[in-house]
Amino acid sequence: MQTEGAAPIAATERHHILDALRGWALAGVLMANMAVFIGFEIASEPERAAGIGSQLNDIAELLIEWLVVGKFYSLFSLLFGIGFAVQLNRLEQRGEGVPRYVRRLAVLFLFGCAHLFLLWLGDILALYAVMGCVLLLFRKVGDRALIRWAIFLWLVPIGWSALIHFADINLADPIYGAAMRGFAAQGIDLTMSPAAWYNSADYAAQLASHPSEVLLRIGDLTYQMRPTKVLGMFLIGxxxxxxSLFAATATTRPLLVRTVKLGLGIGLPLSLARAVLHMTAGDNHALRFLEEALYCLTTPTLALGYAAGFCLLWSGGAQRVLAWPAPAGRMALTNYLSQTLIQTLLFTGAGLALANVFGLAFVLPFTAAIFGCQVAVSGWWLARFRFGPAEWLWRSLTYGRAQPMRLARPGDIVAA
Structure with missing residues (x-):
């Protein structure tokens, strides 16, 4: 029986450490995405060489591929799984449970579709919503089985990669082909000059091409077998x-220490090898398979090492420093979407068209500037309102009524 007065959780029920970790994950996602927005991923070698500070491109690419790419999305996936455990437990205590959570995921899926079709093909929200529904199937699975499933799901893409590179079986190819036919129907040839199309000021034409871009995204997710990777991190979360292992206590500390040692000890050197292969493998199928296999092995281990190290530092006296991005973490949906909007206005033809003007090393200062502003604005906003704008809409649609927005007093209900 549904409990009357269902509402988001109160501030006193939140875990500040998770907000802070989510904030740092958001900064890492911004950095990884900016490597695309700044134009590096789609630029030709002459275009890359023409950018300001291009002499630092190689070292910047190595560091980003080594320490950033994949790791912070994996942290987000981990936090999604943790949030799932907390939220579903509270919903069940209120007598609501799965139906309310499915509605929450449905609204998130709509956000993802809007992000995909109106702004950028790199959306992750729609996939999170779909895999969140799959996660519901595991809510009664035992702890040991969860870990076994998580390991299996991260190993599946290795076999998938072997089929692609050694058996010439690639189910992503037809999807890529359909996308390219969609572009061709609009007179767009991305193989000739993707950067020129990226910098086009004709937003209406770009908007019309977004269905084809969505197909590119689906093809990319299929090639990477990203759904199993995401679900694997959900299960660990x-x-x-x-x-409640995110809190470093006398009981959990030994496990966190072991996770740091294994995660960083194995993840850092192997992830470095993977980054080198990413930059040098070219069309060599054996090397590309090795690179993709190392990605599957190192990304979750390094992400878990980051998370465990964060928890240990938090309990060891670094909380004041580590908590800095917590306001952005509390408004993660708003900030994730606004990051796309800001980068679109900075780097594409819809705005200042700065793509390929700067070398890849400028990702760091641009990330620091944008994210620093987001943290400041988020702090200002949350001192006055219970929710970020996107979080307010998400929760209002989930609960079927407009949520009270203005903060009446400290400690009132905030975004879950």
């Missing part, structure tokens, strides 16, 4: 959320 669910396991952590059940046990």
């Amino acid at each position: 669910l396991w952590i959320g059940r046990r």
Whole structure:
């Protein structure tokens, strides 16, 4: 029976450490995405060489591929799983449970579709919503089985990569082909000059091409077998959320220490090898398979090492420094979407068209400037309002009524 007066959770029920970790993950996602927005991923070698500071491109690419790419999205996936455990438990205590959570995921899927079709093909929200529904199937699975499933799901893409490179079986190819036919129907040839199309000021024409871009995204997710990777991190997060392992206590500290040692000790050197292969493998199928296999092995281990190290530092006296981005983490949906909007206005033809003007090393100062502003604005906003704008809409649609927005007093209800 549904409990009357269902509403988001109160501020006193939140875990500040998760907001802070989510904030740092958001900064890492911004950096990884900016490597695309700044034009580096689509530029030809002459275009890359013409950018300001291009002499630092190689070292910047190595560092980003080594320490950033994949790791912070994996942290987000981990936090999603933790949040799932916490939220579903509270919903069930209120007598709501799965139906309310499915509605929450449906609204998130709509956000993702709007992000995909109106702004950028790199959206992750729609995939999170779909895999969140799959995650519901695991809510009664035991802890040991969760870990086994998580490991299996991260190993599946290795076999998938072997089929692509050694058996010439690539189910992403037909999807890529359909996308290219869609572009061709509009007179767009991305193989000739993708940067020129990216810098086009004709937003209406770009908007018309977004369905084809969505097909490119689906093809990319299929090639990477990203759904299993995301679900694998969801399951680890669910396991952590059940046990509240994100808090470094006398009981959890030994496990966190082991996770740091294994995660960083194995993840850092192997991820460095993977980054080198990413930059040098070219069309060599054996090397590309090795690079993709190392990605599957190192990304979750390094992400878990980051998370465990963060928890240990938090309890060891660094909380004041680490908590700096917590306001942005509380408004993660708003900030994730606004990052796309800001980068679109900075780097594409819809705005200042700065793509390929700067070398890849400028990702760091641009990320610091944008994210610093987001943290400041988020702090200002949350001192006055319960929710970020996107979070307010998400929760209002989830609960079927407009949520009270203005903050009446400190400690009132905030975004979950």
